[in-house]
Amino acid sequence: MSLAGRITLVTGASRGIGREVALGFARAGAHVVLAARDEARLAAVAGEIDAESATADVVPLDVSDISAVRNAIDGVVARHGRLDVLCNNAGISTARGHVADVAPEAFAGVQAVNLIGLFACCHAALPHMTAAGYGRIVNVSSGAAIMCNPGESAYATSKAAVNALTIAMAKEVEASNVLVNAMSPGSVKTDMNPTSDVPPSEAVPTAVWLAALPDGGPTGRFYRFMQELPMLPDIDLDWKSR
Numbered sequence: 275m276s277l278a279g280r281i282t283l284v285t286g287a288s289r290g291i292g293r294e295v296a297l298g299f300a301r302a303g304a305h306v307v308l309a310a311r312d313e314a315r316l317a318a319v320a321g322e323i324d325a326e327s328a329t330a331d332v333v334p335l336d337v338s339d340i341s342a343v344r345n346a347i348d349g350v351v352a353r354h355g356r357l358d359v360l361c362n363n364a365g366i367s368t369a370r371g372h373v374a375d376v377a378p379e380a381f382a383g384v385q386a387v388n389l390i391g392l393f394a395c396c397h398a399a400l401p402h403m404t405a406a407g408y409g410r411i412v413n414v415s416s417g418a419a420i421m422c423n424p425g426e427s428a429y430a431t432s433k434a435a436v437n438a439l440t441i442a443m444a445k446e447v448e449a450s451n452v453l454v455n456a457m458s459p460g461s462v463k464t465d466m467n468p469t470s471d472v473p474p475s476e477a478v479p480t481a482v483w484l485a486a487l488p489d490g491g492p493t494g495r496f497y498r499f500m501q502e503l504p505m506l507p508d509i510d511l512d513w514k515s516r
């Protein structure tokens with residue numbers, strides 16, 4: 275799977291899954307634009323990519339700042355001439371707890387990053403991609419979107435909405451050769467999920483595969499380990515007996 279010559283942008287590239295995906299894109303031949311809030315960590319990831327004789331640049335970005343997202347993506351296109359691949363990975367899993375115990379502001383804060391931030395990145399990138407007649411969008415979702423576990427309403431809602439957005443967007447832009455898919459990285463060890471034993475590099479093959487899809491490839495789908503998952507919960511009318 276080659277990304278040779280591709281201009282790619284990974285949000286949440288300062289650590290965890292995003293850092294691994296950025297390294298994976300670079301190893302597949304891409305130039306990687308690294309976006310997140312922590313500029314020092316982004317610079318360290320850029321250094322790792324440089325050390326592997328690939329290229330990267332750093333864009334400090336809070337994806338919940340909509341005008342900053344537009345400036346960042348327009349800036350990438352101004353510098354590099356295009357944006358071929360957008361990996362929307364930035365995410366948070368705060369506001370945990372039962373609905374009665376979670377402040378609406380905290381619930382909204384999760385949506386602001388995981389859903390609205392991702393939407394803003396797509397909104398800014400899509401006109402460039404459709405004009406170029408090429409684009410691949412990889413939305414890092416979660417199995418939480420289909421599990422809908424108690425205590426995870428904010429996170430599960432954000433990821434289910436990302437999956438719904440993925441389907442709608444994919445339908446809208448398919449004719450422009452822009453393929454939009456979601457992926458679950460699985461449960462991997464990061465700051466967000468420190469108790470997992472699985473390294474975050476497990477997410478990389480799926481992300482690279484979706485970023486490098488050939489023209490006419492799948493779109494509007496949800497994958498884990500390159501295997502298709504249901505996008506949304508299969509409503510189980512017997513859930514109370516589980």
Ligand SMILES: NC(=O)c1ccc[n+]([C@@H]2O[C@H](COP(=O)([O-])OP(=O)(O)OC[C@H]3O[C@@H](n4cnc5c(N)ncnc54)[C@H](OP(=O)(O)O)[C@@H]3O)[C@@H](O)[C@H]2O)c1
Pocket residue numbers: 285286287288289290291292309310311312313315335336337338363364365366367387414415416417458459460461462463464465466467470474
């Ligand atoms: N780890 C898992 O088991 C797991 C499972 C399923 C899905 N996921 C998903 O995978 C993605 C990455 O998670 P992770 O486990 O790697 O988490 P992580 O280690 O906590 O990393 C989160 C990344 O997102 C960035 N980020 C957070 N808020 C941001 C904001 N407002 N603007 C820009 N960047 C922001 C962080 O960078 P800064 O702090 O520098 O901004 C960091 O690079 C998330 O979408 C998560 O929901 C993870």
